[in-house]
Each structure stands twice: as C-alpha cells, then as structure tokens.
Amino acid sequence: MNAGAAILWGLRRDLALAMRSRAEIAIVLVFFLLVTSLFPLGLDPDPVLLSKIAPGIAWVAALLASLLGLPRLFAGDHADGSLEQIALAAAPLPALVAGKVLAHWVATSLPLVLLAPLVGIQFGLEPVSTGILVATLLLGTPVLAWLGAIGAALTLGARGGAALLALLVLPLAVPVLVFGAGAVESSRAGLGAQAHLSLLAAGAILSTVFGPFVTALAVRISFE
Amino acid sequence: MNGAAAVGEDRLEVEDLACAAGIRILFDGVGFTLGPGQWIRLRGPNGCGKSTLLRALAGLGRPVGGTVRWRGAPTSDTREQWHAAFAYQGHLPACKDGLSAAENLHWQLALDGEASSPARLRELLGRVGIERQARLAYQRLSAGQRRRLGLARLVALHRPLWLLDEPTTALDADGQALFGELLDAHLAAGGLAICATHLDLPVGAAAIPLELGGRRGA
Numbered sequence: 001m002n003a004g005a006a007i008l009w010g011l012r013r014d015l016a017l018a019m020r021s022r023a024e025i026a027i028v029l030v031f032f033l034l035v036t037s038l039f040p041l042g043l044d045p046d047p048v049l050l051s052k053i054a055p056g057i058a059w060v061a062a063l064l065a066s067l068l069g070l071p072r073l074f075a076g077d078h079a080d081g082s083l084e085q086i087a088l089a090a091a092p093l094p095a096l097v098a099g100k101v102l103a104h105w106v107a108t109s110l111p112l113v114l115l116a117p118l119v120g121i122q123f124g125l126e127p128v129s130t131g132i133l134v135a136t137l138l139l140g141t142p143v144l145a146w147l148g149a150i151g152a153a154l155t156l157g158a159r160g161g162a163a164l165l166a167l168l169v170l171p172l173a174v175p176v177l178v179f180g181a182g183a184v185e186s187s188r189a190g191l192g193a194q195a196h197l198s199l200l201a202a203g204a205i206l207s208t209v210f211g212p213f214v215t216a217l218a219v220r221i222s223f224e
Numbered sequence: 225m226n227g228a229a230a231v232g233e234d235r236l237e238v239e240d241l242a243c244a245a246g247i248r249i250l251f252d253g254v255g256f257t258l259g260p261g262q263w264i265r266l267r268g269p270n271g272c273g274k275s276t277l278l279r280a281l282a283g284l285g286r287p288v289g290g291t292v293r294w295r296g297a298p299t300s301d302t303r304e305q306w307h308a309a310f311a312y313q314g315h316l317p318a319c320k321d322g323l324s325a326a327e328n329l330h331w332q333l334a335l336d337g338e339a340s341s342p343a344r345l346r347e348l349l350g351r352v353g354i355e356r357q358a359r360l361a362y363q364r365l366s367a368g369q370r371r372r373l374g375l376a377r378l379v380a381l382h383r384p385l386w387l388l389d390e391p392t393t394a395l396d397a398d399g400q401a402l403f404g405e406l407l408d409a410h411l412a413a414g415g416l417a418i419c420a421t422h423l424d425l426p427v428g429a430a431a432i433p434l435e436l437g438g439r440r441g442a
Contacts, residue, residue, distance in 0.1 A: 001335075001336070001337035005337060009331075009334055009335055013331050013334070016323075016327075016331075017320060017322065017323070020322040020323070021322065076320075079316075080316055080317060080318060080319060080320065080321075081314060081315075081316025081317055081318040081319075082318045082319075082320070084284060084312070084314060084316060084318065085312075085318040085332065085335065086335065087284065088282055088283065088284070088307055088312055089307060089335045089336065090304055090305075090307040090308035090336065090337075091304075091307075091335070091337070092304070096335075223279075223284040223285055224284075224285050224286050
C-alpha cells in the first residue's frame with residue numbers, strides 16, 4: 001500500500017471509530033466550553049478585563065482540551081493489538097500514523113476551532129480579534145496534535161500514562177501557547193499578528209513534516 | 225505441487241537466533257529453515273519464549289542475536305517486503321469492540337490494501353462458520369467466534385507465511401477441525417507456517433518439531 005492510501009486508511013478508520021464514540025468527543029468540546037465559561041464567573045465580570053484575557057483563556061482551554069482526548073489516540077489500539085497489526089502492515093508506518101493523527105485532529109481539534117467564535121462572543125471580543133484567535137487555533141492545534149501524538153506513543157504501556165503524557169507535553173506546548181495567545185494582543189497594540197501567525201504556520205508545517213516519522217519511531221519502540 | 229512451484233522461492237532461514245526478557249536469555253542458538261509446504265510446531269513450557277520467538281520473527285521486539293532471512297534477504301533490511309510476506313496472529317485480537325465482526329474484518333483487510341465488498345466479507349465469515357454473527361458487535365462474540373474471525377483474516381490475506389500464537393485456544397472441536405483444514409489448504413498451496421501451541425493440531429501435513437526451553441527447564 002502506498003503512502004497516500006495508508007494516510008487515507010488511518011483517517012477513514014479512525015473517523016469511523018470516532019463516530020462510534022461520539023460521547024468521548026463531546027466531552028472534549030463540553031470541557032472546552034465549560035473551562036472558558038468558568039473564568040468570567042470566577043473573575044471580575046468587567047468587559048474590558050474579559051476581552052483582554054479572552055485569547056489566553058481560549059488557548060489554555062484548547063490546550064487542556066486537546067490533552068484530554070490524547071490518550072484515545074494510540075492507547076486503545078495498543079491494548080487490543082490493532083497497533084501491532086498497524087506496525088506490521090505492508091505500508092509505511094509514518095503514513096498510517098499520520099492518517100490517525102489527522103483523524104484525531106479533525107475529530108477533537110477542528111470542532112474547538114469552530115467553537116472559538118462562540119468564546120469570542122462570550123468574552124466580548126471585537127470581530128477582528130476573534131478572527132485572529134480562530135486563525136491562531138487553526139495553525140496551532142496541528143502542532144499540539146503532533147506533540148501530543150509523539151508523547152502518546154512514547155507513554156504507551158507506561159503505568160499512569162495519561163498523567164505522564166500531560167507532564168511530557170505541556171512544557172513543550174508553551175511556545176505554541178505564547179505565540180497563539182500573543183497574536184491577538186499584538187494586533188491590538190497595532191503591531192499586527194503576522195509575525196505570530198507566520199511562526200505558528202512554520203510550527204505547523206515543521207511538525208506535520210517530521211511528526212509522522214518521530215511518532216512512528218516511538219510506536220516501534222513501544223513494542224521492544 | 226503446482227502451488228509450491230509458483231512460490232518456490234519462499235524460504236525462511238533462521239540462524240542462531242537468541243532472545244532475552246530483560247537481562248535473562250530466554251533462548252539462544254535457535255535455527256531452522258522452512259520451505260514451501262512446511263510448517264513448524266513450536267512447543268515448550270510456559271515462559272520459555274514461544275511468543276517472544278514469533279514476535280521477534282515478525283519484527284515486534286529485537287532479538288539479541290542471530291539472523292532471520294526471507295528469500296535470502298535479512299528481514300530487518302527489507303521491512304516492507306517482509307511485512308507483505310507474513311500474517312501474524314498473536315494473543316491480542318486486533319479487533320474493535322464497537323465494530324461488528326464484518327466491519328472489523330473490513331478494516332483489517334483494508335489495511336492490507338484489499339477492498340472488500342459486503343458479499344466478500346459474508347463469504348469469508350461463512351467459511352469460518354460465523355456468517356450469522358456478521359452484524360454482531362465484536363464485544364458480543366464468544367471467545368471461539370473471535371478466534372474464528374481471526375481465521376477469516378488469515379485466509380483472506382493470502383500471505384505465504386503464517387506466524388500463529390496458540391491459534392486453537394477457545395476453539396471447539398469443529399473449530400479445531402476447521403483450523404486444521406485451513407492450515408492444510410494453506411500448506412498444500414505452498415504456504416509456510418509456524419504455530420506455537422500446546423495442543424495437538426488436527427493437521428494432515430507432518431510438522432517439523434521445534435522445542436524451546438528444554439535444557440533450561442525454566
């Protein structure tokens with residue numbers, strides 16, 4: 001099987017499986033909305049303050065929500081032996097893994113991106129800032145997905161894998177968080193968000209190019 | 225034999241293979257040559273490394289020594305061709321609880337690049353006697369029916385070499401007879417197989433015995 005067919009297999013299979021466990025995906029989305037909704041309740045409901053902290057809160061919530069769904073990515077396949085057969089398939093493993101991560105991103109991160117305007121309205125963000133927030137999430141969540149995929153593959157079979165995964169991935173996600181949340185602030189200050197968006201896009205490209213190979217290697221290591 | 229001539233160059237050569245669990249050597253000096261139509265019955269006490277040997281051959285886990293050659297080429301150098309040469313069936317089913325028997329088979333075959341029509345899936349499930357369970361969720365199948373689903377995958381993949389770990393566990397008498405027929409047909413068509421098992425398999429073709437762990441008694 002060539003790389004294209006392998007990516008398609010991973011994507012279609014994992015999306016089909018995700019459709020069977022919609023509740024798990026709904027939990028990620030509800031978590032995202034709940035966390036963002038808690039801040040106005042816990043803080044002073046001052047419109048100026050809220051619109052100032054909105055991008056940061058949306059980003060932290062997106063980061064935590066993406067962590068929540070990560071253990072699903074490989075752990076289930078590892079436990080029932082599917083990952084063995086995937087690793088033994090006569091197809092390039094990086095491509096199979098890429099399809100799985102793409103499906104994971106479509107199922108858990110893309111909805112967050114689409115829900116972000118709702119958060120913008122909630123916090124009284126002006127439309128331009130909301131647009132930038134959506135753009136940063138669109139470019140930043142693939143980086144988070146790949147960092148998470150590498151972490152998830154590395155923690156396969158480890159006891160307390162989910163907690164370990166969070167400890168492993170969160171520090172690495174800090175740059176994404178800084179540039180993601182900083183973009184809106186920078187555009188408000190009149191500096192434009194282009195530099196931030198370019199850096200996030202570079203990160204997205206870099207992680208998408210190298211992520212599959214690193215993740216595939218981590219999956220192979222998990223069987224040794 | 226016609227089939228043997230068609231895949232005449234299929235040959236598995238294992239030389240001086242050694243595997244370890246942690247720092248303990250499970251076995252060493254294992255060597256054999258397997259040609260078309262031959263199969264190995266792998267035996268030994270629990271914990272002697274039967275599963276480890278099969279996994280090491282498949283490439284899941286690294287042996288500490290020795291070489292494995294398929295058609296004369298070391299398997300570690302030609303990973304994709306090697307992966308296309310064998311079907312591995314371990315203790316784990318590689319099936320999803322939420323999917324039906326037919327859907328599980330569909331995705332397994334698709335991973336091999338084989339598109340499967342509903343009719344083809346029904347035919348395959350029929351051959352292993354679980355046609356009526358095609359739409360049943362995997363988690364509701366009995367242990368024996370799950371094994372039969374695994375056999376359906378083996379038959380459908382058309383791989384020259386079968387690496388099977390305890391293939392007849394949980395199968396009833398009919399199921400074991402079915403497995404024997406399938407393995408015989410596979411061997412008659414020039415296939416190769418290595419089966420780790422404690423049970424006597426109802427296979428017509430004589431097996432090459434391979435005993436692990438005899439001298440250590442571990």
